[in-house]
Amino acid sequence: MIHSAFLINDPFGDPGVYVSIKYRRAALLFDLGDLHRLPPRQLLKIDYIFVSHTHMDHFIGFDHLLRVSLGRDRRICLYGPPNFLQNVEDKLRSYTWNLVGNYTNDFEIQVTEVHPTYSICRRYRCRNAFKPEDEERGDFDGTLVRGESFSVRAAFLDHGTPCLAFSFEENTRINIKKNVLQEMGLPTGPWLLDLKAHIMRGEPDDLPVRVWWRQGEGRTDEKMIPLGILRDKVVKITPGQKISYITDVLYSEENARRIIELARGSELIFIEASFIEEDADTAARKCHLTARQAGVLAKSAEAKRMVPFHYSPKYKGEGDILSDEAMETFRENV
Numbered sequence: 001m002i003h004s005a006f007l008i009n010d011p012f013g014d015p016g017v018y019v020s021i022k023y024r025r026a027a028l029l030f031d032l033g034d035l036h037r038l039p040p041r042q043l044l045k046i047d048y049i050f051v052s053h054t055h056m057d058h059f060i061g062f063d064h065l066l067r068v069s070l071g072r073d074r075r076i077c078l079y080g081p082p083n084f085l086q087n088v089e090d091k092l093r094s095y096t097w098n099l100v101g102n103y104t105n106d107f108e109i110q111v112t113e114v115h116p117t118y119s120i121c122r123r124y125r126c127r128n129a130f131k132p133e134d135e136e137r138g139d140f141d142g143t144l145v146r147g148e149s150f151s152v153r154a155a156f157l158d159h160g161t162p163c164l165a166f167s168f169e170e171n172t173r174i175n176i177k178k179n180v181l182q183e184m185g186l187p188t189g190p191w192l193l194d195l196k197a198h199i200m201r202g203e204p205d206d207l208p209v210r211v212w213w214r215q216g217e218g219r220t221d222e223k224m225i226p227l228g229i230l231r232d233k234v235v236k237i238t239p240g241q242k243i244s245y246i247t248d249v250l251y252s253e254e255n256a257r258r259i260i261e262l263a264r265g266s267e268l269i270f271i272e273a274s275f276i277e278e279d280a281d282t283a284a285r286k287c288h289l290t291a292r293q294a295g296v297l298a299k300s301a302e303a304k305r306m307v308p309f310h311y312s313p314k315y316k317g318e319g320d321i322l323s324d325e326a327m328e329t330f331r332e333n334v
Contacts, residue, residue, distance in 0.1 A: 005168075005243050005268060008037055011309040011319055012331045014057045015247050017305055018042065019272050028152070030166055030245040030270070034090040035061035041064050042070050050147060051080040051245055052056065053163040055219060062091055070126060073105035077112070079144050079154070080276045081162040085122060089132060098127035116156055116162065147171075148200045150240070155262040157249040165249070165333055170240025174199055179293070180234045186225075187213040199229050239269040244303070246294075247310050248272060250287040254299075256297060263301040269297055273308035273326040276315070288312075291322045295329025306330050 008016040014033025020042075021027060028048040034057075035043065043065060051132050052058055069076065078088065086316040088111050107126040112119050119140045124130040154164045172331055174196045181188065198207060205228025238326035244263035248319035249255050249272070264270050275283040283290045289297070291308060299304040308326040311319055 005270075007307065007309055009034060011311045012313060012316060012321070014060070015052075015272070015310045016058075016061070017243075019243060020045070030167070031058045031063040031247070032056050032065065033059070034066045036274075040068050044074070046070070046076060048152070049078045050144065050154070050164070050245075051078065052083065052165070053081055053159060053161055054084065055248070056107075058248070059087070062088070066091075069107050070100075070105060072107055073106055075108040075110060077110045079112045079114060079152075079164075081156070081164050082113060082115055085111055085120060085132075087123075090311055092130040094126060097126075097148060097273055100129060103127055104264065112144070114144070114154060116140070120275075140208060147151055148197065153262060153278045155258045157246075157255050158252065159232070159248040159250060163169045163245045163248050165244070165262055166244055167244040167258060169198065169242040170238050173238045175238065177234050177236060182223065184233065184236070186211055189213055193211065195227075195230055195235070199231055199237070203227060204230070205229075239278050243267065244269045244271075244301070246271040246297070247286070249289060250284065251293045256300070259297050260301045263298075263303060264301040266301060268297050268305045269301065269303040270307045270309060271326075273322050274309035274310055274312045276321055291325035292329045295332075296325045298326075298330050299332075303330075 004022065005017055005019045007019055012122045016029065016031040016033045016034055018038065021029045023204065025045055026047050027045040029046050030050050032051055081149055103126060109124045110121065112121045117140055119138050123134050124132060125141045142153050143151060144154050151169055151171065153167045157163045157165050159315060176192055178188065195209055198209060205226060207227040208224040209227050209230055210222055212220055214220050244266040246263065246269065257280055271294045273290050273294040274288035275290045277290045277292040280290050294308055308323055311322050315322055
C-alpha cells in the first residue's frame with residue numbers, strides 16, 4: 001500500500017483520521033478535531049483536509065494547525081460543506097494580523113465549500129492578513145480531488161445539518177518486483193518514484209528513464225532505460241485500494257444508500273458507532289448511528305475491514321460493548 005491510515009484519538013475522543021502517503025512527505029486528514037496527539041512533523045506533511053461539518057469536535061483543531069503552520073512556506077487545501085467559507089473566515093478574522101506582511105514565508109490556505117451541484121473556492125495568504133482572494137466557482141460531481149496517485153470523493157449526508165462523508169482511493173497500485181531488479185542489475189532508490197510517476201501519467205514506452213545510484217566518494221552512476229521495458233519487466237500494476245470515512249449521520253434509507261455507494265469495496269472503512277442498538281431512539285434523536293447500524297452499513301458496502309469510532313461518552317469505560325456490537329454485526333450474514 002502507498003498509504004497508512006489511523007484514528008488520531010481514541011474512539012471516545014474527537015473524530016479524525018490521518019492518512020499518510022508512503023514514500024512521499026505528504027498526508028491528508030479527515031476532520032479537524034483535537035490534533036494535539038499529532039506531532040508537528042506529522043501536521044506539516046498535511047496537504048489536504050476534508051471536514052465533514054463544523055460542529056466543535058470536528059473543527060476545533062483548525063486553530064492548532066494554523067499556529068503550527070504560520071511562518072512556513074506551504075499551502076493546505078481544505079474542503080467542507082455549505083457555509084464552510086464563512087466558518088473559516090470567522091476563525092481567521094478572530095485574530096490580529098498586523099505584522100504578518102513582514103514574514104519571509106507565505107503560508108496559504110485554499111478553501112473549497114461544497115454544495116450538492118457546485119463548489120466555491122477562495123484562497124487566503126498569511127502575508128495578505130488572510131483576506132479572501134481569487135474566488136472561483138465550479139461544478140461538483142462528487143469528486144473533490146483527482147491527483148496523479150489518488151482521488152477523494154464526497155457524499156452529502158443528513159446530520160440535522162449537511163454533513164460530508166469521504167472516500168480516498170488510490171488510482172492504481174504500482175509494485176516493484178525487486179527480484180527482477182536484481183536480475184537486471186538495477187538498484188532500488190529514489191529513481192523508482194520517478195518511474196511510478198511516469199507510469200501514472202501514461203507516458204510513452206520510448207520515454208528514457210534515468211536509473212541512477214550513488215557510488216563511493218560522492219560519485220553517481222546512471223543509465224537510461226526505455227519506460228516500456230521497465231513497465232513490462234519490473235512493475236506489477238493492480239487496482240487501487242479505498243479508505244472511507246463516515247461520521248455523524250442519521251440512519252435513514254437515503255443516507256444508507258449514499259454511504260453504501262460511496263464506500264463500496266473499501267479496504268478499510270472508518271465509521272461512527274455512537275450508541276448501542278438498545279439506545280437506537282436516542283441515536284435517531286441525535287442523528288447518529290448505532291453500532292449495529294454501522295456494522296450493517298460496512299457489511300453492505302462490502303468493506304474488508306471496519307474501524308468503529310466516535311463513541312458516545314455515556315459508555316465511557318465500556319467501549320467494548322460498542323466495538324463488539326459493531327464487529328459482530330459486520331461479520332455476520334446481514
